[in-house]
Amino acid sequence: MRNEQLADLLRPASFDTIVGQTHLFGPRGVVRRMVESGRVTNMIFFGPPGTGKTTAAAIIAAKSGMLFRRFNCTSATLAEVKEVLSETNNVFGAGGVLLYLDEIQYFNRKQQQALLEYMEDGRVTLIASTTENPHFYIYNAIISRSSLFEFKPVSPTEMVPALSRALSKLNADNGTQVTADGETLTFVATAVGGDVRRGIGLLENAYFAASATEKGEKNTDPCAILRDHVESFHVKIGNANDDTHYDLLSCLQKSIRGSDPDATAFYVAKLVATGDLISLCRRLQVIASEDVGLAYPQAAAIVRACCESAKELGLPEAQIPLANAALLLATAPKSNSAYLAVAAAREDVERGLGTTAPTHLQSPLFKGYRYPHDYTYHYVKQQYLPDDLKGKKYYVYGDNKTEQAAAAYAATVRREGGKKKD
Secondary structure: OOOOOOHHHHHHHHHHHHHOOOHHHHHOOOHHHHHHOOOOEEEEEOOOOOOOHHHHHHHHHHOOEEEEEEOOOOOOHHHHHHHHHHHHHOOOOOEEEEEEEHHHOOHHHHHOOOOHHHHOOOOOOOOOOOOOOHHHHHHHHHHHOEEEOOOOOOOHHHHHHHHHHHHHHHHHHHHEEEEEHHHHHHHHHHHOOOOOOHHHHHHHHHHHHHOHHHHHOOOOOOEEEEHHHHHHHHHOOOOOOOOOHHHHHHHHHHHHHOOOHHHHHHHHHHHHHOOOOOHHHHHHHHHHHHHHHOOOOOOHHHHHHHHHHHHOOOOOEEEEEEEEHHHHHHHHHOHHHHHHHHHHHHHHHHHHOOOOHHHHHHOOOOOOOOOHHHHHHHHOOOOOOOHHOOOOOOOOOOOOOOHHHHHHHHHHHHHHHEEEEE
C-alpha cells in the first residue's frame, strides 16, 4: 500500500509544470526570471494552502544548487532550526543553505529573530511561507530583508490538467481504466477553492469509490468517476475559506457575549478541529476588548498570553490555553462601553467634524494650556475636544463594578480637584 500522498508524487519539478501562479513562474514571471538570472534572495510566500508555495521553494533550491532544508513551524523547534543553521559553518553548506520555513506564523518573535544573523551575512537564504498576512505575523526585520510574493488560489481551468494527470497516474499504478469527463473534473476543481493538494486528494478518493466493486474489490473494467462519487467525500466541516467557518466564529463570540460557558467550550472544540488556530486567536482577542472590555481590563492581556502560548504549543495542546482564554471571557463581567464610545466618535470623524484642535493643545506654544499635574487630584477643567464638538459625550460608564468604581473616582476628581498646588 502506498503511504506517500499522491499530490507529493505528482509534485512539479520545474517552473513549467507548476499549476497556476503564472505571474510568478510563467515565462515572464518575476520569480522565474530572477532565479534563472542567477539571483536568489530571501523571499516570503503568502497565500492560501495548496497553491504551490512548498513546490516553488524546492524548485528554486534545485536550480540554485544550494543545500535545501525544510521545516514546518507548527512542529519544529528553535533548536532544530539552529542545528541546520550550524551546517553553514561546514563544507556541506559552503554554497549556502536555502532554509524553507512553512507556516512561519507559528514561530514567535524570538524564534524569528534567531534567523537574522545568518540572513544578514548570506549564509542562509530564507524562503518562508504563510497562509496569513505576513505584516501581522512575521517580524518586521525579516520582512525588510525579504521580497514578498503572493500566491493566488488556482483557478478550476488551471487545475483540471493537474487532475487529469493524477487520474492517469492512478490508472497506471493500479491497472485500471477509470475515466472522468471534463464536467466532473471541473466540479472537483471548483469544490476545493483553489487548493490543488486538496483537489488531488478529493479526486483520489472518488477514484477508489468508482473503481471498487460491490464486494470492495478493484474493478479493472472501464468505469467512470461520477459527481456522486465526488460529493460523497466533499463534506464541508468548516475551514478558513468558507462561510461555515465564519459562522462558527460568530457562534463562539455570541456564546461568550451571552455568558454561556458550555456553548463556548463546544464552539472552541469545533474550531480547533478545523486546525485554524490563527482565526480563533484573532477572534478571542477581539472579544476580550469588544465584549468584556473595561469590565475586566486584564482579560485582554490574559487572552493575548493564552493565544501566544497556543501558537507556540501547536495542536493538539494548543486547545488547552485557548479553552482557558475562551472560558475566562465567557464567565467574565461584560461591557461594550469602549466599543460604543469609539464607534460614536468615528461617526463624527466620518462626518468631517473636529478637524481643528483647540489652540491651547497645539504645539509649539501651547498658549493657555494648564498642566493637570500642577493641580490637586492631577486634574483641572479645560477643553480638549475641538470647538465644534465641545461638550460632546461619547463614553458612558458601564454598570459593572470596575467602571462604576472609575465613575465614582471621576466624580470625586471633578468635585474636589482642580486646585492649584502650592
